[in-house]
Amino acid sequence: MQKPSIPKGTRDFSPEEMAKRNYIFDTIKEVYRLYGFRQIETPAMENLSTLMGKYGEEGDKLLFKILNSGDFLSSMHADDVTEGNSAKTANKISEKGLRYDLTVPFARYVVMHRNEISFPFKRFQIQPVWRADRPQKGRYREFFQCDADVVGSDSLLNEVELIQIIDEVFRRLNIRVSIKLNNRKILSGIAEIIGEADKITDITVAIDKLDKIGLEKVNEELLSKNISQEAIDKLQPIILLSGTNREKIATLKTILSASEIGLKGVEELEFILNKIDLLNIGCDLELDLTLARGLNYYTGAIIEVKALDVEIGSITGGGRYDNLTGIFGLPGVSGVGISFGADRIYDVLNQLNLFPENSTHATDILFVNFGDAEESYILPLLAQLRSKGICAELYPEAAKMKKQMSYANNNNIPFVALVGENEMKEGKITLKNMKTGEQKLVSGETIFESFLKE
Numbered sequence: 001m002q003k004p005s006i007p008k009g010t011r012d013f014s015p016e017e018m019a020k021r022n023y024i025f026d027t028i029k030e031v032y033r034l035y036g037f038r039q040i041e042t043p044a045m046e047n048l049s050t051l052m053g054k055y056g057e058e059g060d061k062l063l064f065k066i067l068n069s070g071d072f073l074s075s076m077h078a079d080d081v082t083e084g085n086s087a088k089t090a091n092k093i094s095e096k097g098l099r100y101d102l103t104v105p106f107a108r109y110v111v112m113h114r115n116e117i118s119f120p121f122k123r124f125q126i127q128p129v130w131r132a133d134r135p136q137k138g139r140y141r142e143f144f145q146c147d148a149d150v151v152g153s154d155s156l157l158n159e160v161e162l163i164q165i166i167d168e169v170f171r172r173l174n175i176r177v178s179i180k181l182n183n184r185k186i187l188s189g190i191a192e193i194i195g196e197a198d199k200i201t202d203i204t205v206a207i208d209k210l211d212k213i214g215l216e217k218v219n220e221e222l223l224s225k226n227i228s229q230e231a232i233d234k235l236q237p238i239i240l241l242s243g244t245n246r247e248k249i250a251t252l253k254t255i256l257s258a259s260e261i262g263l264k265g266v267e268e269l270e271f272i273l274n275k276i277d278l279l280n281i282g283c284d285l286e287l288d289l290t291l292a293r294g295l296n297y298y299t300g301a302i303i304e305v306k307a308l309d310v311e312i313g314s315i316t317g318g319g320r321y322d323n324l325t326g327i328f329g330l331p332g333v334s335g336v337g338i339s340f341g342a343d344r345i346y347d348v349l350n351q352l353n354l355f356p357e358n359s360t361h362a363t364d365i366l367f368v369n370f371g372d373a374e375e376s377y378i379l380p381l382l383a384q385l386r387s388k389g390i391c392a393e394l395y396p397e398a399a400k401m402k403k404q405m406s407y408a409n410n411n412n413i414p415f416v417a418l419v420g421e422n423e424m425k426e427g428k429i430t431l432k433n434m435k436t437g438e439q440k441l442v443s444g445e446t447i448f449e450s451f452l453k454e
Contacts, residue, residue, distance in 0.1 A: 009133070009141030016360045016412075021144075021346060023359045024173070025126055028146050028340050031168045032124040035161055037148050040123050042105040044130075045096045052097075054104045054327060062131045064141075065094040098130035102147045103324070103337070110151055111328040119152025119333075126342075138313075140343070149337030151324060156268055158336045159301045159320065160275045166305055166316055166338065167281045173345065174354050176308040177315070178284040182291040183269050184298045184319070186252065189262015190238055190289075193255070194231040202227065204292035207239055211290070215239070238289060245273055245287045268300060284308075297321045303338060307348045315344045361412040362391060365431075368404050368418050369395040377424050378417075381444060388448050408434055417447070 006012065013021060029039070051063055099105050102125045110117065126146045135141055148165065150158045163179060170177045191200040202225040206218050213221075218239075222232050238255060241248055249270055256262030269287065276285060291304055300320030307315050318338030325333040349355050365385065367378045378394050385392040395404045408416050418430040429447050432439045 007141065009135030009139075011140065011142075015362065019360045019362065020349070020355050021342065023355060024340075024342055024345055024349070025144075025146065027172050028169055028342075029124070029126065031165055031172070032148050034168070035122075035165055037122045037124040040106075040109065040125055041127060042099070042102070042109055042125070044098055044128070046099050046105055046108065048095055048097045050108050050328075051100060051104060055100055059100060062133055063100055064098040064130045064132050065090055066096040066098065067094055068096075099127075100131055101129050102127060102145050102339075103149075104327075106147070106149060107324045108328055110333065111325050111330045114330060117152075120150050120155075120158075121152055122148070122150045124148040138344070138347070144342045146340040146342055147337055148339075149335050151333050151335035154334050156271050156301070157275065159272050159303075160279075162303065162318065162336065162338050163272070163276060163281065163285065164279060166303070167283050169340065170305070171282050173349065175315075175345070175348055175352070176283070178286055178306050178308055180286055180288040180291045180304045180306065181269065181272070182288055182302045183265035183300055184292075184302060185261050185265025185268065185300060186256070186289065187265075187292060189256045189259035189265060190235070192259045192262065194234040196227050196231045199225060199227055203235070207235075207290045208292035210239065241289055245285070248287045248289075249273070265300075272301065297324075299323075301336065310348045310351050312344055312348060314341065315348060316340045358414075361414060363393050363411060363413045364391045365393075365415040365417055366404070366408045366411075366413045367392070367394040368401065368416060369398045370420050371398045374398075374419050374424065378419055381419075381429075381447070385448065390448065 032039075045066055048063070048065065052060055055062070106123065106125065110121065124147060126144060128142050128144050130142050133139060133141060148162070150162075163181075166177075166179055187204050188197070188200055191197050191203050196203065203222065206221040206225070209221070210218050215236075219232055222235070223229070241251060243251070249266060252266045253263065256266060273285075273287075288304075291302055298319040299322040302319040303317060304314045305316035316338060318336070320334070320336040322334050323331060324335045325331070367382065369375060369378075375394065382392050382394055395407060405416065407413075414434055416432045416434060418432065423429055423441075427444050428441050429444055430439055431442050431447070
């Protein structure tokens, strides 16, 4: 008989892993709510007409398509299959697909529900997405995104708040991070003043790789995209701009003095930095001109977050986009958003051993089962503990003591309660700390208090 398996690029999560993942999700949710974001959910599957053409040619290839239900071959002709055009065939037998990200479904949601929504609309969404990518370490076909967006507001205060959210989430998770900040308008201005305005995409894609491949290779890539040597020479001091954020702003104002769009980007960044100065941001905020985030739909601020104590890619990213809903016929709705990379954050917390000790146990206290009379004595006690928010369970059978203790150990249960004949007579409970091995006798009435003191 064939052993069961799961599709490549997907994972099962154990109770311990789920407890850790929920610690991350709950932290992010709590902070989102603090800033007035409200949660929505969209279906796992969308109409392919919603998804196709929104992620570029490569993205279209990575969409998981769902076969039409029923007799999906009834609309097919033999030549539809024999002509070998798989895309055309797929269109005939598949009308739906799994969502590729949360942004396009969100845009669809805003357009469909625009009469019920009051703008600005602040939403967060924590759901899985699917990509038919080649699975490799750290890259999965099914993974969660944790997005927050504000749409229907051009105010840069939204960017300021998103930076505060990032700072607060990582403060709560105890991860030291650096927030990198740039602006798409500055990148456009740079392309303009070096005389290669129409090559903005090629330039940003190349300089975005500076960290990974180094300056020499970036310059080679720029040359290969037919960008002139003269333009590349002009680009060097801009890419390698150093100094404090304020010094960089001052230099950019000079460099970009002939570019209206470039100066607009500098002005936007300066506004954000001025407001952030009024706040007590714990993490490092750095203006980084090489940050392009590769995605072409950003039109303003670009944000990326790097962990300082672990070698790993970006763990959060986002930015401002001008026309999220235009693809669905509702133009002019500006938005700004961020997305926390839950899987990468999980890896960082694991590597640095930063998960709280109590995040992986579900039960606080296990009552050992000695038999029927003891069960009847313990059940009301259990109800009392649970009513106080203490997670408690009674072992379901009067099994050997060793077996019951092993159950407590295997499930990381920190306390075991023993109630036998003597304890019942005296109205007491023997409470054992499984970590220290220490045992003490407490009264049934005060078990709640004594438990809280532990």
